[in-house]
Amino acid sequence: MIRLLLALVLALAAAAPALAERLISTLSNDTIEITSSFDGERMTFYGNIAPEAGAEQRYVEGPFHVVVVVLGPTQDRVARQKSHHFGIWLNTDEVVFRRFPSYFHVLSSGRLRDITDFGTLTGNFILPEAHAMVPNEAGLMKTLTFGRELIRLMTQEGLFGVQETGVNFLSETFYSAQLILPSNAPPGPYIAQTYVFKNGAIIARKSEGFAVRKIGFERFLAQSSTQYPLLYGLACVALALFTGWLGGVIFRR
Amino acid sequence: MQIYLPIAELSVNLFFLVGIGGAVGFLSGLFGVGGGFLLTPLLIFSGVPTSVAVASVTGQVVAASPSGALSHYRRGGVDLHLAMYLVLSGVLGAFGGVAAFSLLRNAGQLDLVIALGFLVLLGFVGILMLQESVRALLKQRRGIVVRERLPNQHNWIHGLPMRVRFKKSRLYISVLPVLAIGLFIGFVGSLLGIGGGFIMVPALVYLLRVPGNVVIGTSLAQVVAMMGATTILHAVQSQSVDILLAFCLMVGGVAGAQFGAAAGKHLRGEQLRGLLALLVLAVAIRFGLSLVLTPADIFSMAVVGGAR
Numbered sequence: 001m002i003r004l005l006l007a008l009v010l011a012l013a014a015a016a017p018a019l020a021e022r023l024i025s026t027l028s029n030d031t032i033e034i035t036s037s038f039d040g041e042r043m044t045f046y047g048n049i050a051p052e053a054g055a056e057q058r059y060v061e062g063p064f065h066v067v068v069v070v071l072g073p074t075q076d077r078v079a080r081q082k083s084h085h086f087g088i089w090l091n092t093d094e095v096v097f098r099r100f101p102s103y104f105h106v107l108s109s110g111r112l113r114d115i116t117d118f119g120t121l122t123g124n125f126i127l128p129e130a131h132a133m134v135p136n137e138a139g140l141m142k143t144l145t146f147g148r149e150l151i152r153l154m155t156q157e158g159l160f161g162v163q164e165t166g167v168n169f170l171s172e173t174f175y176s177a178q179l180i181l182p183s184n185a186p187p188g189p190y191i192a193q194t195y196v197f198k199n200g201a202i203i204a205r206k207s208e209g210f211a212v213r214k215i216g217f218e219r220f221l222a223q224s225s226t227q228y229p230l231l232y233g234l235a236c237v238a239l240a241l242f243t244g245w246l247g248g249v250i251f252r253r
Numbered sequence: 254m255q256i257y258l259p260i261a262e263l264s265v266n267l268f269f270l271v272g273i274g275g276a277v278g279f280l281s282g283l284f285g286v287g288g289g290f291l292l293t294p295l296l297i298f299s300g301v302p303t304s305v306a307v308a309s310v311t312g313q314v315v316a317a318s319p320s321g322a323l324s325h326y327r328r329g330g331v332d333l334h335l336a337m338y339l340v341l342s343g344v345l346g347a348f349g350g351v352a353a354f355s356l357l358r359n360a361g362q363l364d365l366v367i368a369l370g371f372l373v374l375l376g377f378v379g380i381l382m383l384q385e386s387v388r389a390l391l392k393q394r395r396g397i398v399v400r401e402r403l404p405n406q407h408n409w410i411h412g413l414p415m416r417v418r419f420k421k422s423r424l425y426i427s428v429l430p431v432l433a434i435g436l437f438i439g440f441v442g443s444l445l446g447i448g449g450g451f452i453m454v455p456a457l458v459y460l461l462r463v464p465g466n467v468v469i470g471t472s473l474a475q476v477v478a479m480m481g482a483t484t485i486l487h488a489v490q491s492q493s494v495d496i497l498l499a500f501c502l503m504v505g506g507v508a509g510a511q512f513g514a515a516a517g518k519h520l521r522g523e524q525l526r527g528l529l530a531l532l533v534l535a536v537a538i539r540f541g542l543s544l545v546l547t548p549a550d551i552f553s554m555a556v557v558g559g560a561r
Binding site: 186249 | 259262315316317320324486503507546551552555
Protein backbone atom coordinates (compact mmCIF):
# COMPACT_ATOMS: atom_id res chain seq x y z
CA MET A 1 0.00 0.00 0.00
CA ILE A 2 2.71 2.39 1.04
CA ARG A 3 4.75 1.38 -1.95
CA LEU A 4 1.77 2.11 -4.16
CA LEU A 5 1.25 5.52 -2.64
CA LEU A 6 4.91 6.23 -2.99
CA ALA A 7 4.79 5.32 -6.63
CA LEU A 8 1.82 7.59 -7.12
CA VAL A 9 3.53 10.50 -5.44
CA LEU A 10 6.65 9.93 -7.49
CA ALA A 11 4.64 9.81 -10.65
CA LEU A 12 2.87 13.04 -9.78
CA ALA A 13 6.15 14.67 -8.91
CA ALA A 14 7.60 13.56 -12.21
CA ALA A 15 4.59 14.86 -14.13
CA ALA A 16 4.30 18.22 -12.46
CA PRO A 17 7.38 19.97 -13.84
CA ALA A 18 6.63 18.90 -17.41
CA LEU A 19 4.94 21.47 -19.59
CA ALA A 20 1.17 21.04 -19.76
CA GLU A 21 -0.71 22.22 -22.79
CA ARG A 22 -4.31 22.76 -23.57
CA LEU A 23 -6.11 23.27 -26.80
CA ILE A 24 -8.31 26.26 -27.51
CA SER A 25 -10.27 25.58 -30.64
CA THR A 26 -13.41 26.44 -32.49
CA LEU A 27 -15.02 25.97 -35.86
CA SER A 28 -16.49 28.34 -38.40
CA ASN A 29 -20.08 27.15 -38.31
CA ASP A 30 -21.96 24.93 -35.93
CA THR A 31 -24.84 24.25 -38.29
CA ILE A 32 -24.68 23.62 -41.98
CA GLU A 33 -27.99 24.24 -43.59
CA ILE A 34 -29.12 22.28 -46.59
CA THR A 35 -31.22 24.48 -48.84
CA SER A 36 -32.43 23.80 -52.35
CA SER A 37 -29.22 25.19 -53.79
CA PHE A 38 -26.97 23.28 -51.35
CA ASP A 39 -23.82 22.33 -53.19
CA GLY A 40 -21.45 21.53 -50.38
CA GLU A 41 -20.04 23.87 -47.78
CA ARG A 42 -16.61 25.00 -46.68
CA MET A 43 -15.79 24.66 -42.99
CA THR A 44 -12.80 25.99 -41.10
CA PHE A 45 -11.42 24.57 -37.89
CA TYR A 46 -8.91 26.67 -36.04
CA GLY A 47 -7.31 26.84 -32.66
CA ASN A 48 -4.32 27.61 -30.53
CA ILE A 49 -2.17 25.49 -28.29
CA ALA A 50 -1.67 27.33 -25.01
CA PRO A 51 -0.24 26.57 -21.54
CA GLU A 52 -2.60 24.85 -19.13
CA ALA A 53 -4.83 27.30 -17.31
CA GLY A 54 -3.29 28.36 -14.00
CA ALA A 55 0.10 26.98 -14.96
CA GLU A 56 3.27 28.86 -14.19
CA GLN A 57 4.75 28.75 -17.64
CA ARG A 58 3.93 31.41 -20.21
CA TYR A 59 4.80 29.53 -23.35
CA VAL A 60 4.56 26.08 -24.83
CA GLU A 61 7.26 24.24 -26.68
CA GLY A 62 6.67 22.40 -29.89
CA PRO A 63 6.91 21.04 -32.39
CA PHE A 64 3.25 20.10 -32.37
CA HIS A 65 1.16 18.15 -34.76
CA VAL A 66 -2.58 18.60 -35.05
CA VAL A 67 -5.03 16.01 -36.39
CA VAL A 68 -8.70 16.87 -36.92
CA VAL A 69 -11.08 13.95 -37.34
CA VAL A 70 -14.56 14.77 -38.65
CA LEU A 71 -17.11 12.05 -38.08
CA GLY A 72 -20.64 11.99 -39.51
CA PRO A 73 -23.76 10.25 -38.20
CA THR A 74 -23.53 6.47 -38.13
CA GLN A 75 -25.60 4.16 -40.29
CA ASP A 76 -25.78 0.44 -40.85
CA ARG A 77 -24.05 -0.06 -44.14
CA VAL A 78 -23.66 -3.16 -46.22
CA ALA A 79 -20.86 -4.00 -48.64
CA ARG A 80 -21.75 -6.46 -51.37
CA GLN A 81 -19.66 -8.49 -53.74
CA LYS A 82 -20.70 -9.60 -57.21
CA SER A 83 -19.63 -12.86 -58.74
CA HIS A 84 -20.12 -14.55 -62.07
CA HIS A 85 -22.86 -17.17 -62.14
CA PHE A 86 -24.96 -18.63 -64.96
CA GLY A 87 -23.35 -16.13 -67.35
CA ILE A 88 -24.43 -13.03 -65.42
CA TRP A 89 -22.98 -10.97 -62.60
CA LEU A 90 -24.97 -10.88 -59.40
CA ASN A 91 -24.49 -9.98 -55.74
CA THR A 92 -23.64 -13.16 -53.90
CA ASP A 93 -21.82 -12.13 -50.75
CA GLU A 94 -22.27 -9.32 -48.26
CA VAL A 95 -21.04 -8.05 -44.91
CA VAL A 96 -23.09 -5.66 -42.79
CA PHE A 97 -21.18 -3.02 -40.86
CA ARG A 98 -23.24 -1.82 -37.93
CA ARG A 99 -23.00 1.81 -36.83
CA PHE A 100 -20.59 2.67 -39.62
CA PRO A 101 -19.81 6.40 -40.04
CA SER A 102 -21.55 7.95 -43.02
CA TYR A 103 -18.81 10.56 -43.25
CA PHE A 104 -15.21 10.43 -42.11
CA HIS A 105 -12.42 12.83 -42.93
CA VAL A 106 -9.01 13.20 -41.34
CA LEU A 107 -7.05 16.42 -41.66
CA SER A 108 -3.53 16.45 -40.37
CA SER A 109 -0.48 18.67 -40.31
CA GLY A 110 1.82 15.97 -41.61
CA ARG A 111 2.02 12.35 -42.61
CA LEU A 112 0.06 10.38 -40.05
CA ARG A 113 2.71 7.68 -39.74
CA ASP A 114 5.30 10.36 -38.98
CA ILE A 115 3.09 11.92 -36.32
CA THR A 116 2.52 8.81 -34.25
CA ASP A 117 2.51 5.03 -34.31
CA PHE A 118 -0.08 2.75 -35.84
CA GLY A 119 -1.47 1.59 -32.49
CA THR A 120 -2.35 5.11 -31.37
CA LEU A 121 -3.94 5.87 -34.73
CA THR A 122 -6.20 2.81 -34.76
CA GLY A 123 -6.86 2.93 -31.01
CA ASN A 124 -8.30 6.43 -31.32
CA PHE A 125 -10.15 5.66 -34.59
CA ILE A 126 -8.05 8.16 -36.50
CA LEU A 127 -7.55 5.86 -39.48
CA PRO A 128 -10.59 5.03 -41.65
CA GLU A 129 -9.61 1.36 -41.49
CA ALA A 130 -10.22 1.34 -37.75
CA HIS A 131 -13.96 1.68 -38.32
CA ALA A 132 -14.04 -1.35 -40.59
CA MET A 133 -12.08 -3.53 -38.18
CA VAL A 134 -14.67 -3.72 -35.42
CA PRO A 135 -15.70 -7.33 -34.70
CA ASN A 136 -18.36 -8.65 -37.01
CA GLU A 137 -20.31 -11.88 -37.21
CA ALA A 138 -18.98 -12.41 -40.73
CA GLY A 139 -15.54 -13.44 -39.48
CA LEU A 140 -12.25 -11.63 -39.39
CA MET A 141 -10.92 -12.27 -42.90
CA LYS A 142 -14.16 -11.38 -44.64
CA THR A 143 -14.63 -8.30 -42.49
CA LEU A 144 -11.14 -7.09 -43.39
CA THR A 145 -11.64 -7.63 -47.13
CA PHE A 146 -15.11 -6.12 -47.30
CA GLY A 147 -14.15 -3.32 -44.92
CA ARG A 148 -11.26 -2.31 -47.16
CA GLU A 149 -13.53 -2.27 -50.20
CA LEU A 150 -16.22 -0.33 -48.34
CA ILE A 151 -13.70 2.34 -47.37
CA ARG A 152 -12.51 2.50 -50.98
CA LEU A 153 -16.10 3.00 -52.19
CA MET A 154 -16.78 5.64 -49.53
CA THR A 155 -13.57 7.42 -50.57
CA GLN A 156 -14.70 7.41 -54.20
CA GLU A 157 -17.96 9.04 -53.12
CA GLY A 158 -15.97 11.70 -51.28
CA LEU A 159 -17.42 10.61 -47.95
CA PHE A 160 -14.16 9.23 -46.58
CA GLY A 161 -10.76 10.79 -46.90
CA VAL A 162 -7.41 11.55 -45.36
CA GLN A 163 -5.75 14.88 -46.14
CA GLU A 164 -2.28 14.84 -44.70
CA THR A 165 -1.72 18.48 -45.60
CA GLY A 166 -5.13 19.56 -44.34
CA VAL A 167 -3.93 21.38 -41.23
CA ASN A 168 -1.71 24.45 -41.58
CA PHE A 169 0.23 26.06 -38.78
CA LEU A 170 0.10 29.84 -39.05
CA SER A 171 2.52 30.22 -36.14
CA GLU A 172 4.24 27.80 -33.77
CA THR A 173 0.99 27.17 -31.96
CA PHE A 174 -1.86 28.52 -34.07
CA TYR A 175 -3.36 26.23 -36.69
CA SER A 176 -6.25 26.27 -39.11
CA ALA A 177 -7.80 23.49 -41.17
CA GLN A 178 -10.25 23.66 -44.02
CA LEU A 179 -12.73 21.04 -45.02
CA ILE A 180 -15.17 21.15 -47.90
CA LEU A 181 -18.23 19.18 -46.93
CA PRO A 182 -19.64 17.64 -50.14
CA SER A 183 -23.26 17.97 -51.21
CA ASN A 184 -23.88 14.29 -50.56
CA ALA A 185 -22.81 14.61 -46.91
CA PRO A 186 -25.65 12.95 -45.00
CA PRO A 187 -27.64 15.17 -42.64
CA GLY A 188 -27.29 14.56 -38.93
CA PRO A 189 -25.01 15.29 -35.98
CA TYR A 190 -21.28 15.53 -36.72
CA ILE A 191 -18.32 15.44 -34.36
CA ALA A 192 -14.97 17.08 -34.98
CA GLN A 193 -12.24 15.60 -32.77
CA THR A 194 -9.02 17.56 -32.58
CA TYR A 195 -5.86 15.86 -31.30
CA VAL A 196 -2.60 17.61 -30.49
CA PHE A 197 0.48 15.39 -30.77
CA LYS A 198 3.91 16.01 -29.42
CA ASN A 199 6.69 13.47 -29.89
CA GLY A 200 4.14 10.91 -30.97
CA ALA A 201 1.90 11.19 -27.91
CA ILE A 202 -1.47 12.83 -27.58
CA ILE A 203 -1.06 15.77 -25.22
CA ALA A 204 -4.43 17.44 -25.68
CA ARG A 205 -7.71 16.67 -27.33
CA LYS A 206 -11.02 18.38 -27.77
CA SER A 207 -14.24 17.55 -29.52
CA GLU A 208 -16.81 19.85 -31.00
CA GLY A 209 -20.14 19.05 -32.51
CA PHE A 210 -21.89 20.56 -35.46
CA ALA A 211 -25.03 19.63 -37.32
CA VAL A 212 -25.83 19.23 -40.97
CA ARG A 213 -29.53 19.58 -41.47
CA LYS A 214 -32.13 20.33 -44.04
CA ILE A 215 -34.00 23.56 -43.46
CA GLY A 216 -37.07 25.21 -44.85
CA PHE A 217 -38.77 23.52 -47.75
CA GLU A 218 -36.28 20.62 -47.98
CA ARG A 219 -36.78 19.85 -44.30
CA PHE A 220 -40.52 20.04 -44.71
CA LEU A 221 -40.47 17.62 -47.65
CA ALA A 222 -38.12 15.14 -46.01
CA GLN A 223 -40.09 15.17 -42.78
CA SER A 224 -43.47 14.79 -44.36
CA SER A 225 -42.26 11.90 -46.50
CA THR A 226 -41.45 9.91 -43.38
CA GLN A 227 -44.05 11.21 -40.94
CA TYR A 228 -47.09 11.52 -43.19
CA PRO A 229 -46.24 9.17 -46.04
CA LEU A 230 -49.87 8.75 -47.11
CA LEU A 231 -50.50 12.50 -47.40
CA TYR A 232 -47.14 12.92 -49.09
CA GLY A 233 -48.05 10.28 -51.65
CA LEU A 234 -51.44 11.87 -52.26
CA ALA A 235 -49.76 15.26 -52.72
CA CYS A 236 -47.37 13.73 -55.26
CA VAL A 237 -50.27 12.29 -57.26
CA ALA A 238 -52.25 15.54 -57.07
CA LEU A 239 -49.20 17.47 -58.26
CA ALA A 240 -48.67 15.01 -61.11
CA LEU A 241 -52.30 15.13 -62.22
CA PHE A 242 -52.33 18.91 -62.08
CA THR A 243 -49.04 19.26 -63.99
CA GLY A 244 -50.24 16.82 -66.62
CA TRP A 245 -53.58 18.55 -67.01
CA LEU A 246 -51.99 22.01 -67.07
CA GLY A 247 -49.53 20.92 -69.73
CA GLY A 248 -52.42 19.78 -71.90
CA VAL A 249 -54.23 23.09 -71.44
CA ILE A 250 -51.21 25.32 -72.08
CA PHE A 251 -50.08 23.53 -75.20
CA ARG A 252 -53.49 22.92 -76.68
CA ARG A 253 -53.14 25.67 -79.24
CA MET B 254 -27.76 25.31 -61.54
CA GLN B 255 -27.67 22.63 -58.88
CA ILE B 256 -30.77 21.56 -57.05
CA TYR B 257 -30.77 19.50 -53.86
CA LEU B 258 -33.10 16.49 -53.90
CA PRO B 259 -34.31 16.03 -50.33
CA ILE B 260 -35.15 12.31 -50.53
CA ALA B 261 -32.34 11.17 -52.79
CA GLU B 262 -30.05 13.36 -50.61
CA LEU B 263 -27.84 14.53 -53.43
CA SER B 264 -27.68 17.59 -55.61
CA VAL B 265 -28.21 17.31 -59.34
CA ASN B 266 -28.13 19.84 -62.15
CA LEU B 267 -31.65 21.20 -62.61
CA PHE B 268 -31.26 21.61 -66.37
CA PHE B 269 -30.07 18.03 -66.68
CA LEU B 270 -33.22 16.78 -64.95
CA VAL B 271 -35.63 18.95 -66.92
CA GLY B 272 -33.59 18.11 -70.03
CA ILE B 273 -33.87 14.34 -69.76
CA GLY B 274 -37.52 14.79 -68.75
CA GLY B 275 -38.04 16.83 -71.91
CA ALA B 276 -36.12 14.45 -74.17
CA VAL B 277 -37.97 11.43 -72.90
CA GLY B 278 -41.23 13.41 -73.02
CA PHE B 279 -40.54 14.21 -76.68
CA LEU B 280 -40.06 10.53 -77.47
CA SER B 281 -43.10 9.56 -75.46
CA GLY B 282 -45.23 12.11 -77.31
CA LEU B 283 -43.80 10.92 -80.61
CA PHE B 284 -44.52 7.25 -79.99
CA GLY B 285 -47.52 7.60 -77.71
CA VAL B 286 -45.95 5.74 -74.79
CA GLY B 287 -45.43 6.82 -71.19
CA GLY B 288 -41.66 6.96 -71.31
CA GLY B 289 -41.07 5.35 -67.92
CA PHE B 290 -39.07 2.57 -69.54
CA LEU B 291 -36.55 5.20 -70.75
CA LEU B 292 -36.57 7.54 -67.78
CA THR B 293 -35.96 5.00 -65.02
CA PRO B 294 -32.84 3.54 -66.69
CA LEU B 295 -31.54 7.05 -67.53
CA LEU B 296 -31.82 8.12 -63.89
CA ILE B 297 -30.21 4.90 -62.66
CA PHE B 298 -27.31 5.27 -65.10
CA SER B 299 -26.83 8.89 -64.00
CA GLY B 300 -26.35 8.03 -60.35
CA VAL B 301 -29.76 8.39 -58.69
CA PRO B 302 -30.31 5.47 -56.28
CA THR B 303 -32.35 2.75 -57.99
CA SER B 304 -35.15 2.80 -55.43
CA VAL B 305 -35.58 6.59 -55.63
CA ALA B 306 -35.46 6.50 -59.43
CA VAL B 307 -38.18 3.85 -59.74
CA ALA B 308 -40.48 5.42 -57.16
CA SER B 309 -40.13 8.99 -58.49
CA VAL B 310 -40.56 8.04 -62.14
CA THR B 311 -43.84 6.44 -61.10
CA GLY B 312 -45.00 9.94 -60.16
CA GLN B 313 -43.73 11.32 -63.47
CA VAL B 314 -45.66 8.70 -65.44
CA VAL B 315 -48.86 9.85 -63.72
CA ALA B 316 -48.27 13.34 -65.11
CA ALA B 317 -47.56 12.10 -68.62
CA SER B 318 -51.03 10.73 -69.27
CA PRO B 319 -53.99 12.78 -67.87
CA SER B 320 -54.21 15.31 -70.70
CA GLY B 321 -54.26 12.51 -73.26
CA ALA B 322 -56.72 10.48 -71.24
CA LEU B 323 -59.02 13.50 -70.88
CA SER B 324 -59.08 14.29 -74.58
CA HIS B 325 -59.77 10.64 -75.41
CA TYR B 326 -62.53 10.62 -72.81
CA ARG B 327 -64.20 13.67 -74.39
CA ARG B 328 -64.17 11.86 -77.72
CA GLY B 329 -65.73 8.84 -76.07
CA GLY B 330 -62.56 6.78 -76.43
CA VAL B 331 -62.41 5.38 -72.91
CA ASP B 332 -64.19 2.19 -71.85
CA LEU B 333 -64.59 3.03 -68.16
CA HIS B 334 -66.04 -0.36 -67.35
CA LEU B 335 -63.05 -2.18 -68.82
CA ALA B 336 -60.64 0.36 -67.28
CA MET B 337 -62.18 -0.23 -63.86
CA TYR B 338 -61.47 -3.97 -64.01
CA LEU B 339 -57.92 -3.29 -65.20
CA VAL B 340 -57.29 -0.69 -62.49
CA LEU B 341 -58.64 -2.81 -59.65
CA SER B 342 -56.51 -5.79 -60.59
CA GLY B 343 -53.63 -3.45 -61.42
CA VAL B 344 -53.66 -1.94 -57.91
CA LEU B 345 -53.67 -5.45 -56.49
CA GLY B 346 -50.66 -6.26 -58.64
CA ALA B 347 -49.00 -3.03 -57.53
CA PHE B 348 -49.32 -4.11 -53.90
CA GLY B 349 -47.39 -7.22 -54.79
CA GLY B 350 -44.89 -5.27 -56.86
CA VAL B 351 -44.15 -2.72 -54.12
CA ALA B 352 -43.82 -5.48 -51.51
CA ALA B 353 -41.43 -7.37 -53.79
CA PHE B 354 -39.55 -4.10 -54.36
CA SER B 355 -38.90 -3.64 -50.62
CA LEU B 356 -37.97 -7.30 -50.14
CA LEU B 357 -35.52 -7.26 -53.03
CA ARG B 358 -34.00 -3.98 -51.92
CA ASN B 359 -33.24 -5.39 -48.49
CA ALA B 360 -31.85 -8.57 -49.99
CA GLY B 361 -29.54 -6.55 -52.26
CA GLN B 362 -31.00 -8.02 -55.44
CA LEU B 363 -33.16 -5.07 -56.56
CA ASP B 364 -30.76 -3.88 -59.25
CA LEU B 365 -30.38 -7.39 -60.60
CA VAL B 366 -34.12 -8.02 -60.83
CA ILE B 367 -34.76 -4.61 -62.39
CA ALA B 368 -32.06 -5.20 -64.97
CA LEU B 369 -33.38 -8.69 -65.71
CA GLY B 370 -36.96 -7.42 -65.84
CA PHE B 371 -36.10 -4.66 -68.32
CA LEU B 372 -34.00 -7.06 -70.40
CA VAL B 373 -36.68 -9.74 -70.70
CA LEU B 374 -39.66 -7.43 -71.06
CA LEU B 375 -38.14 -4.86 -73.39
CA GLY B 376 -36.26 -7.48 -75.36
CA PHE B 377 -39.43 -9.50 -75.93
CA VAL B 378 -41.65 -6.54 -76.78
CA GLY B 379 -38.93 -4.90 -78.89
CA ILE B 380 -38.37 -7.98 -81.04
CA LEU B 381 -42.11 -8.45 -81.58
CA MET B 382 -42.58 -4.83 -82.57
CA LEU B 383 -39.57 -4.82 -84.86
CA GLN B 384 -40.74 -7.99 -86.63
CA GLU B 385 -44.17 -6.54 -87.16
CA SER B 386 -43.06 -3.15 -88.45
CA VAL B 387 -40.37 -4.61 -90.73
CA ARG B 388 -42.94 -6.96 -92.23
CA ALA B 389 -45.35 -4.07 -92.76
CA LEU B 390 -42.67 -1.90 -94.36
CA LEU B 391 -41.53 -4.70 -96.67
CA LYS B 392 -45.06 -5.41 -97.81
CA GLN B 393 -45.60 -1.75 -98.49
CA ARG B 394 -42.46 -1.60 -100.59
CA ARG B 395 -43.68 -4.51 -102.69
CA GLY B 396 -46.81 -2.51 -103.34
CA ILE B 397 -49.20 -4.61 -101.34
CA VAL B 398 -51.90 -2.56 -99.70
CA VAL B 399 -51.53 -2.99 -95.96
CA ARG B 400 -54.74 -3.48 -94.17
CA GLU B 401 -55.08 -3.20 -90.44
CA ARG B 402 -55.35 -6.79 -89.31
CA LEU B 403 -58.97 -7.31 -88.51
CA PRO B 404 -59.38 -8.98 -85.16
CA ASN B 405 -60.86 -12.44 -85.37
CA GLN B 406 -64.21 -12.59 -83.78
CA HIS B 407 -63.18 -14.87 -80.95
CA ASN B 408 -60.29 -16.90 -79.65
CA TRP B 409 -60.02 -19.39 -76.81
CA ILE B 410 -59.34 -16.65 -74.25
CA HIS B 411 -62.80 -15.25 -74.74
CA GLY B 412 -64.36 -18.59 -73.94
CA LEU B 413 -63.20 -18.69 -70.32
CA PRO B 414 -65.89 -18.57 -67.63
CA MET B 415 -67.22 -15.45 -65.82
CA ARG B 416 -68.20 -13.48 -68.89
CA VAL B 417 -68.97 -9.80 -68.62
CA ARG B 418 -70.37 -7.43 -71.23
CA PHE B 419 -68.23 -4.37 -72.02
CA LYS B 420 -70.60 -2.13 -73.93
CA LYS B 421 -68.24 0.49 -75.23
CA SER B 422 -65.74 -2.07 -76.50
CA ARG B 423 -68.62 -4.17 -77.91
CA LEU B 424 -67.22 -7.22 -76.18
CA TYR B 425 -68.81 -10.02 -74.21
CA ILE B 426 -65.78 -11.79 -72.76
CA SER B 427 -64.47 -13.51 -69.68
CA VAL B 428 -63.04 -11.15 -67.02
CA LEU B 429 -60.24 -13.59 -66.16
CA PRO B 430 -57.84 -12.49 -68.93
CA VAL B 431 -58.71 -8.84 -68.18
CA LEU B 432 -57.81 -9.31 -64.52
CA ALA B 433 -54.68 -11.26 -65.40
CA ILE B 434 -53.44 -8.46 -67.68
CA GLY B 435 -54.15 -5.83 -65.02
CA LEU B 436 -52.44 -7.87 -62.33
CA PHE B 437 -49.34 -8.48 -64.45
CA ILE B 438 -48.98 -4.85 -65.52
CA GLY B 439 -49.57 -3.62 -61.97
CA PHE B 440 -46.85 -5.90 -60.64
CA VAL B 441 -44.29 -5.21 -63.35
CA GLY B 442 -45.09 -1.50 -63.53
CA SER B 443 -44.58 -0.86 -59.82
CA LEU B 444 -41.44 -3.01 -59.72
CA LEU B 445 -39.78 -1.39 -62.73
CA GLY B 446 -41.27 2.12 -62.55
CA ILE B 447 -42.97 1.98 -65.93
CA GLY B 448 -46.56 2.67 -66.91
CA GLY B 449 -46.76 -0.42 -69.04
CA GLY B 450 -48.61 1.22 -71.93
CA PHE B 451 -46.39 -0.58 -74.40
CA ILE B 452 -47.53 -3.94 -72.95
CA MET B 453 -51.11 -2.88 -72.30
CA VAL B 454 -51.92 -1.72 -75.83
CA PRO B 455 -50.79 -4.93 -77.61
CA ALA B 456 -52.43 -7.03 -74.91
CA LEU B 457 -55.76 -5.25 -75.36
CA VAL B 458 -55.57 -5.41 -79.13
CA TYR B 459 -54.30 -8.93 -79.70
CA LEU B 460 -55.56 -10.81 -76.66
CA LEU B 461 -58.88 -9.13 -75.90
CA ARG B 462 -59.67 -7.79 -79.40
CA VAL B 463 -60.61 -4.39 -78.02
CA PRO B 464 -61.54 -2.13 -80.96
CA GLY B 465 -58.93 0.46 -81.99
CA ASN B 466 -60.97 3.54 -81.13
CA VAL B 467 -61.03 2.77 -77.39
CA VAL B 468 -57.65 1.04 -76.93
CA ILE B 469 -55.44 4.09 -76.43
CA GLY B 470 -57.90 6.02 -74.26
CA THR B 471 -58.59 3.05 -72.00
CA SER B 472 -54.92 2.30 -71.67
CA LEU B 473 -54.13 5.92 -70.77
CA ALA B 474 -56.91 6.08 -68.17
CA GLN B 475 -55.68 2.83 -66.69
CA VAL B 476 -52.09 4.10 -66.52
CA VAL B 477 -53.14 7.30 -64.70
CA ALA B 478 -55.19 5.49 -62.09
CA MET B 479 -52.83 2.59 -61.54
CA MET B 480 -49.60 4.60 -61.43
CA GLY B 481 -51.30 7.11 -59.11
CA ALA B 482 -52.07 4.27 -56.71
CA THR B 483 -48.55 2.90 -57.13
CA THR B 484 -47.01 6.29 -56.30
CA ILE B 485 -48.96 6.36 -53.04
CA LEU B 486 -47.93 2.78 -52.27
CA HIS B 487 -44.27 3.61 -52.90
CA ALA B 488 -44.55 6.72 -50.73
CA VAL B 489 -45.99 4.69 -47.87
CA GLN B 490 -43.94 1.51 -48.19
CA SER B 491 -40.46 2.47 -49.35
CA GLN B 492 -40.65 6.24 -48.72
CA SER B 493 -38.41 6.83 -51.67
CA VAL B 494 -40.61 9.08 -53.82
CA ASP B 495 -38.67 12.31 -54.34
CA ILE B 496 -41.34 14.88 -55.14
CA LEU B 497 -38.81 17.46 -56.31
CA LEU B 498 -37.14 14.99 -58.67
CA ALA B 499 -40.54 13.87 -59.95
CA PHE B 500 -41.66 17.46 -60.48
CA CYS B 501 -38.56 18.42 -62.49
CA LEU B 502 -39.11 15.37 -64.69
CA MET B 503 -42.82 16.15 -65.04
CA VAL B 504 -42.26 19.71 -66.20
CA GLY B 505 -39.76 18.58 -68.83
CA GLY B 506 -41.85 15.59 -69.78
CA VAL B 507 -45.17 17.37 -70.20
CA ALA B 508 -43.62 20.08 -72.36
CA GLY B 509 -41.57 17.63 -74.40
CA ALA B 510 -44.55 15.39 -75.05
CA GLN B 511 -46.41 18.19 -76.83
CA PHE B 512 -43.57 18.75 -79.28
CA GLY B 513 -43.17 15.03 -79.72
CA ALA B 514 -46.83 14.61 -80.59
CA ALA B 515 -46.56 17.43 -83.15
CA ALA B 516 -43.48 15.83 -84.71
CA GLY B 517 -45.19 12.43 -84.76
CA LYS B 518 -47.72 13.68 -87.29
CA HIS B 519 -45.02 13.85 -89.96
CA LEU B 520 -44.08 10.19 -89.64
CA ARG B 521 -46.05 7.15 -90.73
CA GLY B 522 -47.32 4.58 -88.25
CA GLU B 523 -45.05 1.74 -89.41
CA GLN B 524 -41.97 3.96 -89.31
CA LEU B 525 -42.85 5.12 -85.82
CA ARG B 526 -43.34 1.57 -84.61
CA GLY B 527 -40.04 0.51 -86.17
CA LEU B 528 -38.16 3.37 -84.49
CA LEU B 529 -39.80 2.67 -81.15
CA ALA B 530 -38.87 -1.00 -81.48
CA LEU B 531 -35.22 -0.05 -82.04
CA LEU B 532 -35.29 2.26 -79.04
CA VAL B 533 -36.83 -0.41 -76.82
CA LEU B 534 -34.27 -2.97 -78.00
CA ALA B 535 -31.41 -0.54 -77.36
CA VAL B 536 -32.46 -0.14 -73.73
CA ALA B 537 -32.86 -3.91 -73.38
CA ILE B 538 -29.36 -4.48 -74.80
CA ARG B 539 -27.91 -1.86 -72.46
CA PHE B 540 -29.35 -3.74 -69.49
CA GLY B 541 -28.25 -7.06 -70.93
CA LEU B 542 -24.68 -5.84 -71.26
CA SER B 543 -24.65 -4.56 -67.69
CA LEU B 544 -25.49 -8.08 -66.56
CA VAL B 545 -23.11 -9.98 -68.80
CA LEU B 546 -20.01 -7.78 -69.00
CA THR B 547 -17.52 -7.83 -66.16
CA PRO B 548 -18.51 -4.90 -63.95
CA ALA B 549 -15.97 -2.12 -63.42
CA ASP B 550 -16.31 -2.70 -59.71
CA ILE B 551 -17.45 -6.01 -58.27
CA PHE B 552 -18.05 -4.39 -54.90
CA SER B 553 -20.97 -2.11 -54.09
CA MET B 554 -22.43 -0.61 -50.97
CA ALA B 555 -25.79 0.41 -49.61
CA VAL B 556 -27.30 1.81 -46.45
CA VAL B 557 -29.43 -0.61 -44.45
CA GLY B 558 -32.31 1.10 -42.68
CA GLY B 559 -32.16 4.84 -42.03
CA ALA B 560 -29.56 7.16 -40.55
CA ARG B 561 -29.41 7.45 -36.78
